[in-house]
Amino acid sequence: MKVSNIERFATHDGPGIRTTVFLKGCSLHCPWCANPETWTVQPVLMHDETKCVLCHQCEKHCSQQAISIQDQWTWDKEKCTYCQTCIDTCIPQALSMNGKDMTIDEILEEVLKDQDYYEESHGGMTLSGGEPLYQWEEVYELLKQAKGEQLHIAMETTGHYSWDQLEKASSYVDLFLFDIKHLDKNKMKAYTGANLDRILSNFERLAQTRAKDIIVRVPVIPGFNDDILQDIITYAKAHQVQAVHLLPYHSMGKKKWHQLNKPYKYENLDMMDEATLSIYASDFVQIGG
Numbered sequence: 001m002k003v004s005n006i007e008r009f010a011t012h013d014g015p016g017i018r019t020t021v022f023l024k025g026c027s028l029h030c031p032w033c034a035n036p037e038t039w040t041v042q043p044v045l046m047h048d049e050t051k052c053v054l055c056h057q058c059e060k061h062c063s064q065q066a067i068s069i070q071d072q073w074t075w076d077k078e079k080c081t082y083c084q085t086c087i088d089t090c091i092p093q094a095l096s097m098n099g100k101d102m103t104i105d106e107i108l109e110e111v112l113k114d115q116d117y118y119e120e121s122h123g124g125m126t127l128s129g130g131e132p133l134y135q136w137e138e139v140y141e142l143l144k145q146a147k148g149e150q151l152h153i154a155m156e157t158t159g160h161y162s163w164d165q166l167e168k169a170s171s172y173v174d175l176f177l178f179d180i181k182h183l184d185k186n187k188m189k190a191y192t193g194a195n196l197d198r199i200l201s202n203f204e205r206l207a208q209t210r211a212k213d214i215i216v217r218v219p220v221i222p223g224f225n226d227d228i229l230q231d232i233i234t235y236a237k238a239h240q241v242q243a244v245h246l247l248p249y250h251s252m253g254k255k256k257w258h259q260l261n262k263p264y265k266y267e268n269l270d271m272m273d274e275a276t277l278s279i280y281a282s283d284f285v286q287i288g289g
């Protein structure tokens with residue numbers, strides 16, 4: 001499977017202590033994304049301009065001419081063969097490759113290292129991304145084997161795929177952390193490229209039988225959805241889900257956008273204070289993950 005990162009001792013991706021497996025691939029392109037390195041299934045070369053001294057060593061040693069440094073450092077993924085020579089030649093360690101192939105056994109071996117903590121804290125494994133179901137065939141196998149190990153499984157999901165894919169995965173998933181970012185399909189399409197009808201249809205079908213296993217998550221983005229939060233809460237409540245979590249905008253992904261040479265839409269936007277969302281807090285609505 002194509003894995004971006006595995007994070008142990010995660011405490012915001014479901015109950016208890018968890019290991020979160022960040023999988024590569026996503027069909028959305030949210031401009032506030034905290035993990036833009038996961039969008040492609042292929043690995044991506046990340047360049048930290050705060051460490052780079054423009055010595056040109058990476059450019060010189062790349063046999064594919066995939067790196068070019070003129071006005072700025074650039075990488076051509078079409079030419080890159082992922083040989084990693086540039087990373088080895090960069091003395092200030094300004095380069096890193098995100099994304100690696102792991103077998104299901106390798107992923108589970110990593111996840112099961114903390115099984116004692118899961119039992120103590122009622123934690124488990126969370127699949128995240130990207131969108132976990134982007135690699136749906138491999139994900140079913142991972143889910144099946146993880147269930148065989150009696151793991152509690154949570155899945156953070158965009159809801160953007162076919163119903164068949166979700167239905168097949170759902171029997172192995174104990175908790176869905178289901179993103180509902182907006183209720184206006186034109187705005188959703190314009191900002192993220194996603195088909196909102198597809199997402200809401202999947203959400204509503206899942207909620208018919210698994211409502212109490214769904215937490216609706218809303219990344220709160222100023223200027224995008226901060227004026228319709230009550231509508232999303234009302235919608236989620238009507239479908240009798242377990243809870244809504246409002247996740248205040250943060251800029252922790254900004255550095256990654258820079259490292260990927262991608263323009264970041266929210267360059268000058270301050271992190272949102274949780275207190276500004278406290279008017280929505282209730283037994284049903286939690287502020288933060």
Ligand code: SF4
Nearest residue numbers: 052053055056058090
């Ligand atoms: S080798 Fe490293 S420090 Fe030198 S130009 Fe390349 S990325 Fe920058």
Ligand code: SF4
Nearest residue numbers: 062080081083084086
């Ligand atoms: S990984 Fe290899 S091919 Fe790709 S940019 Fe670096 S040196 Fe060039």
